[in-house]
Amino acid sequence: MKNELVSIITPSYNSSKFISETIESVLSQTYTNWEMIIIDDKSPDDSNVLIESYIKRDNRIKLIKLDKNSGPAFARNEGIRGAKGRYISFLDADDLWFPHKLNTQISFMNKNNLAFTYSSYTLIDGDNNDLGKFITKKYITYFTMLKSCSVGCLTAIYDSQKLGKIYFENRGHEDYILWLKIFKKINNAQGILEPLATYRILKHSVSSNKMKASKYQWKIYRDVEKLNIVKSIYYFIQYAYYGFMKYK
Helix, strand or coil, X not given: CCCCCEEEEEEECCCCCCHHHHHHHHHCCCCCCEEEEEEECCCCCCHHHHHHHHHHHCCCEEEEECCCCCCHHHHHHHHHHHCCCCEEEECCCCCEECCCHHHHHHHHHHHHCCCEECEEEEEECCCCCEEEEECCCCEEEHHHHHHCCCCCHHHCXXXXXXXXXXXXXXXXXXXXXXXXHHHHHHCEEEXXXXXXXXXXXXXXXXXXXXXXXXXXXXXXXXXXXCCCHHHHHHHHHHHHHHHHHCCC
């Protein structure tokens, strides 16, 4: 079977500390038919200098520079618009992929005729200290996704030939909202239990701010998914429980 092009969407803002490691993890992929689209969100640091040095080495890496700081959802959408690949994947500028990530996941999608997949992942902090791993669920539906997000953005891949290009909304938990959009199209999805990527938890990240994340989650139930108050309370209790247990 022909190896289809995979587009890797990477938003970048002040990423000079980690961007080299991130790019190196893409360059080490055993699956070689990819393009990496890095979208600079008007960074004031020297991350673009590092990125441009890699572009000189490998023309599969591309850089889009935004005119103003617009946030990760807008940056990712710019990358998706410019993507030429059949498969759309995501990798933030401080996260990492295992060398066999794309090969394993694309093979899995082809073998099982899947439009969307994800995998487990390991966790590290800003100093590369091991923080354990997150083991995802083998099967996810729209309703189980409402209870808990088991899809790490750095592991997700969707098939734009099957689903069309799907874009992020510019609001909190934008990746979670995107997965819900996808699940409304496909009803369920299969994941890979083997960790294929490494997620870096930073102190300033939205996911590390539990109160802010909870407010975003409630707004998604009420404003995005339009759930009534009873269903919103039910799923929010489930979300709180699974959130507590997630990395335990």
